[in-house]
Amino acid sequence: MTDEGSPQTNRWRHGARLAACIVFLLTMFYLVAVVHVIDINRVRDLVEATGPAAPLVYALVAALLGAILVPGPILAAGSGLLFGPLVGTFVTLAATVGTATISSYLGRRAGHQSARGLLGPERADRLTAQLDRHGLWAVVGQRFIPGAPDALSAYTFGALGIPLWQMATGALIGSTPRAFVYTALGASIGDLSAPLAYTAITIWCITAILGALAAHRTLQTWRHRKTPDPEPPAKP
Template sequence: MRLKRYINVLILLVLVLVILKFRSQVLNMIKNPSQIRDFLLSYRQYAVFIFLVISTVRSVFLLPAGAFAVISGLTFGNFIGTLLTCVGVTLSGILAYLLSSLLGGEFVENILKDKIYRINKYIKNNGLFYMVSLRLIPIFPFDAVSYASGLLKINFKDFVLGTFLGSIPGAFIYTFLGNSLLDVGSIRFKISLLLVIISSMIPIIYKYVLKKG
């Protein structure tokens, strides 16, 4: 039992060191979606695979999922981009879920603090419904929900299906924005910006309504 604990601590330390070393570099890279698109397309038939690999490890580095959706839309177009974004965020969620369930304990609790207990209230029962709801209305950070779900042992099937289904609207909006970057002066770009603004306001409005009862 003690050996397992030491192994878990060692793995966590390695993860933390990797995150500290590379996170800022990756953040700088994703600030320029066009460079990422050119990088992906340079690998031609492997572009989709590479994008999904990068999307999967995103949750380890706590990188913004929206940025990857924009890159997906810019690189692969609206329809394929939305599908790949949904698959990517689901895979990243699964990785976070597994890391949390296998290595979690006090480490994850210290990261999430009181959020984990508030999240638990939403998804302990009727996991699929609440998982879809939390993805549709992101009142908690995407990765926080994923890590908390693993720590709380939420039903895995509910987690995966809820994450995929709940991520579709947001994935479409941000991939639409990414695809519209090809023509910044177009009506499509203005509509995509409006959709992003509206979607970002939903959690704020939802929290306000909850406070008002």
């Protein structure tokens, strides 16, 4: 029988804790993205009523809503509808960085120790060293990958131990193109044939292609590193 404090028991405990975090996040995603328990239009109307403080209020509210997995494109479109493409893009970026920071922090608090326990000390230390060197660009790259959920990725990065400053800076750099795209589309919602809408769609396509190419290159590099070098033939 396995002792209470044995490595096997600890691995099961860490696995159960991470599984509980995943179930919670998936439940939140179902509630806000499928059931729509949060009325974004109602939130937008309430924010608009705050007057001159509306951009700041919306950035704060959108950051919190993003952290509970309200889809970012919907929030960005609301920003464009309220504030236009210019101011709205800055509001969207502020909300995006806020969501990334909050989600990463919560992921670190809830899952970092369990992630280290499952990986083991040696693997965890190697991963930490890699993230310290390349974590910023890992976040930037994730933001360019089409279809990658930003908030869920931020929770994962936090659980893996990426520093908060890298998470925030990477989100700012990597999210700028998409922030403009979705905000501009929201501002153009009444006329999607406008030049602004076409510009946004073009930027989205370019970003998606670059992200897919970068993800493919990263995967190929990872596979190459994982493939052991062939042993030299034995001398006769």
